[in-house]
Amino acid sequence: MKILVINGPNLNMLGIREPDIYGKETYESLVEKLHSYCKEKGVEVKTYQSNHEGDIVDTIQSAYKRFDGIVINPGAYTHTSIAILDALKAVGLPAVEVHISDVDSREPFRQISYVGLYCFKTIKGHGTNGYFEAIDALLNTNGESKC
Ligand code: DQA
Numbered sequence: 001m002k003i004l005v006i007n008g009p010n011l012n013m014l015g016i017r018e019p020d021i022y023g024k025e026t027y028e029s030l031v032e033k034l035h036s037y038c039k040e041k042g043v044e045v046k047t048y049q050s051n052h053e054g055d056i057v058d059t060i061q062s063a064y065k066r067f068d069g070i071v072i073n074p075g076a077y078t079h080t081s082i083a084i085l086d087a088l089k090a091v092g093l094p095a096v097e098v099h100i101s102d103v104d105s106r107e108p109f110r111q112i113s114y115v116g117l118y119c120f121k122t123i124k125g126h127g128t129n130g131y132f133e134a135i136d137a138l139l140n141t142n143g144e145s146k147c
Contacts, residue, residue: 001042003138004067005034005131007049008056008075014100014128021101023127030128037132041139053077053084060087069138070095071131078103078113085114094141096134099124 007027010017015026031047038045046067048059056077063070070093074084078099088095095118102125103110116122121137123130 001069001139002044002046002067003038003135004059004063004070005045005047005135006056006059006070006072006074007047008073008077009051011073011075012049012051023100025128030131033128034131034135038135041135043135043139045135053081056081057083057087060084060091063093064091067093069093069141071098071134071138072096072115072119073098073100073131074115078115079109080114082114085118088115088118094138095119096137097122098130098134100127100130101125 012027014022014030015024027049034045034047050056050059056074060070070088072088072095074081077084078097097113097116097119099122104124113122120141121134123133126133
């Protein structure tokens with residue numbers, strides 16, 4: 001199985017940005033842990049981070065026929081990007097949405113998720129553990145996804 005893990009804007013600042021909300025773990029450390037977790041599980045993983053919406057759309061498109069599933073934390077684009085939602089719909093791969101923080105208990109604008117309209121599962125408020133739960137969810141999926 002090949003999984004693409006996508007992180008959107010400002011997630012490269014993990015460990016520095018608002019540690020009371022997002023924790024102290026750095027993005028580099030998270031990436032390292034994701035690679036060793038996937039190796040243990042016999043999963044091929046690619047990690048990608050971008051601060052640019054179009055680059056995220058390009059990366060999702062490039063996953064078509066090349067990956068079996070997507071884990072995505074679109075950062076603030078979660079709440080605004082129909083383009084990312086449409087890209088996920090276009091490639092049709094099973095996808096899991098991750099949010100480090102509990103977006104439901106934050107500002108009202110964080111409670112809208114376009115990407116969540118496609119993803120078959122959303123994990124929020126579990127810190128960086130959510131990424132590992134998302135990989136497990138993809139491993140357990142039977143290719144299910146919803147629009
Ligand atoms: C986030 C939540 C978003 O509202 C925010 O814009 C982020 C991170 C999270 O992981 O909790 O950048 O997706």
